[in-house]
Amino acid sequence: MDKVNRLEGPAGPRPKKAFSGRNIMLYGTLIMVSLYYLLPLYVMVVTSLKGMPEIRLGNIFSPPMEVTFKPWVKAWSEACTGLNCEGLSRGFWNSVRITVPSVIISIAIASVNGYALANWRFKGADIFFTILIFGAFIPYQVMLYPIVILLREIGLYGGLPGLVIVHSIFGMPILTLLFRNYFSSLPEELFKAARVDGARFWGIYFRIMLPMSLPIFVVAMILQVTGIWNDFLFGVVYTRPEYYPMTVQLNNIVNSVQGVKEYNVNMAATILTGLVPLVIYFVSGKLFVRGIAAGAVKG
Amino acid sequence: MQNARPNQLFRNMTAKIAAIPMILTALCVFVGGTVWTIVYSFTSSKLLPRAKFVGFDQYERLWSTSRWTVSLENLFIYGLCSLVLSLIIGFLLASLLDQKIRFENTFRSILLYPFALSFIVTGLVWQWILNPEFGVQSVVRGAGWIGFSFNPLYDSELVIYGVLIAGLWQGSGLIMVLMLAGMRGIDQDIWKASRVDGIPMWKTYILIIIPMMRPVFITTLVIIASGIVKVYDLVVAQTGGGPGISSEVPAKYVYDYMFQGQNLGQGFAASTMMLLAVLIVVIPWAYLEFGSKNRG
Amino acid sequence: MKTHKNSVEIRGLDLRFGHVEVLKNLNLDVNDGEFLVLLGSSGCGKSTLLNCIAGLLEVTAGQIFIKEKNVTWAEPSDRGIGMVFQSYALYPQMTVEGNLSFGLKNQKLPKPEIAKRVARAAEILQIESLLKRKPGALSGGQRQRVAIGRALVRDVDVFLFDEPLSNLDAKLRADLRVELKQLHGRLKNTMIYVTHDQIEAMTLADRIAIMKDGLIEQLDTPNNIYNRPVNKYVAGFIGSPSMNFLEGTLEGNSFKFADHSINLDGYEFTRQNQSGGVSFGIRPEHVLTGDAVSDAVFSTAVQVQVIEPLGSDTLALAELAGAKFWIRLDGEASVAVGETLTVGLRPERASLFLHSDELRV
Structure with a gap:
């Protein structure tokens, strides 16, 4: 009988190869893909830091030989749209004045709606909610003109308040869904306990629900800030040129047919417009992912 | 009886009052606005809406306009390609990120950041990268390949694929995140079981994981599809519909006729057609998704 | 017209969710200061009933009175x-x-009054040291004490408990059970307590209401529920392992099954002069073994198939007349699988249920 020598053979942790073929493939692919996704951002930045002569000479991928911030200054305060040469700054401030109230109003309305739907189920609520969700799928184009008429009737067509209303309306389906689902996921017994304790609709909302829901409010905020900031269609339809949001103004600057094309200024303007959502995106990290996942999967 | 039964209408009164914005939006804007547009698509409205009904005239004119048929054709190509490609790309990227890799968050952040940008920004960047004089084409030629030609934005046959490149760059990260969430939602014991059974990983993905992710795929499909119909900003920024009319899309057709061509009736008819297209996608999905829940 | 004062009174309560009837014409009187347990398996409507009493669910029909109001x-x-x-x-x-x-703040009580009540509740429940903490920093048992405290400070007549101990581990549950009983002894409030745990029900209750499918099957003291269940469902529901049933026929004064016959002298009939198919129910702990068999009017030999030693006593599973038959033996008893055991039955401890209506004979 052969005796097996138990001291030989595998023992302890299995050795791992840091550079296995699989890992090289995996990380190699990921890095290549990442570079591709980063490329446009890189091109934007380097182009915006070059002077026009350098751009004309050649390679859009090469780093600037001479870094200049003039295009940024010009994009911000001098670039022309038509006859107006105030730069993007006006669009920026318009966007701020549109985004801030729109985000606050839409979240306030939607969170109360979601709370009413989740905890105070009343007759007919489901019907309206279903219509609202279906509304999220209706192409905006179908509702564009009727809203023009509505806004004109109440005298808000063309200005900022009208656009704020429009954003609040179109943010409602997805935000209401977001809040409804969140409030439904909170233990129902908490709501019952609060009712036994004598709290009513607003009491429960402000004292019990709000303090428990900070994360979802942040998610909703991210969702709305980026969504409203990036909007183009509503801005161009519902505001007069002097109230155009940043995206509309950017497009008008870059795609204007007059004058010589200044690509470095255009790219600086493009980055400036993308900066707000990008900063929010990189700062908020996982919450952003949660927001779009919640918004998209359910919507 | 000691106290009268409260009127049904006034029960939960505060909740009902709080829901008024939702009810108004649902009824006035979503239902009312849609019905209004459909009704007025049968009128001869020009600069202002006028209730002068002309039957299907606007639709006849719409379908005989080459700009509309080109728009539809573009939407079809763009839609089909971006549907198939973004699902494939999204799924592949998600399965790469699902390998318990290091720096997962970094990779995910990089792949998703374009989604945070406006379509206008995306369109302008890719317009610049694909610029024939300075962009990819000139870089490759400058590197020695003189005959190289890659100029999609100024080629009426290829321009919609140029838009597609930008659209995929922006949107595929979202699909990846959704797919990844779907994969993470799958019971980890499935992986353990397939490892014990000795099934190779790619086979597990194709035979087990993808079928289990069916609901995620369907939902993603609906999201992409309903997003495609709305595509507008990207085209406006990247090509402006050109060269000529070769990259027009329906949403742009609607806007141009409503607000620039002063031909409201055409805009209404075109937008009604868009609604129809969305309903064809959404209704079967809603039926599958919610109809079955009501029954079960 | 009422003869004695009821704390909670429920008249003809109906509750429907769409087409599903959850509670059906339910009537219930709870006496002042009584500890009433609603017991049943999940989905029987016991929690629903409690939520109706609390006003957290809208009733479809019927009335609820609390303190005559x-x-x-x-x-x-x-x-x-x-x-x-x-x-x-x-x-x-x-x-x-x-x-x-x-x-209390919602009731807009004056601050000193609130402080007084909180202090009193904290003292009763011995949670004074926890007052400044948040619930996240408390253990399960402490949290449940605070939850009880929240009911306590309201200074109300009726306490409603919705399975308050089910989220706790076995040891804590036993401790808090005792505390609850002491609390009731001290406060003498009316308490309505929902649970699916028989032991909680038996130990805590003055009366138990066994519920099934939105109806109360039996409302009685724990002792009567255990010893004189009104129907086969209640008999089978209470007790673990559950009651053994022998299927046979009732003929005159004897129960006939397989080829055996048991004389029913000593059995307290609820209904006289019944006959036909019946189930003869006997609890495992009422099956006589060893020397005690000689007291039985009927005895037979069974073969032990499975043994479950529980320490304090031992359960043996056998087969009698084609049905499973559990026997509870002394913890010291030495039995082995395959052994033959002589068991004896006494009609005094049995419960008979007619096959036709499943009610006690």
């Missing part, structure tokens, strides 16, 4: 009830003190 349409907070939930339902962002005083 019709509260059918009253708000939960106006009914004079306090409620303790299974998941504790403590407000996570408030301290223990905040949790206890939230309801």
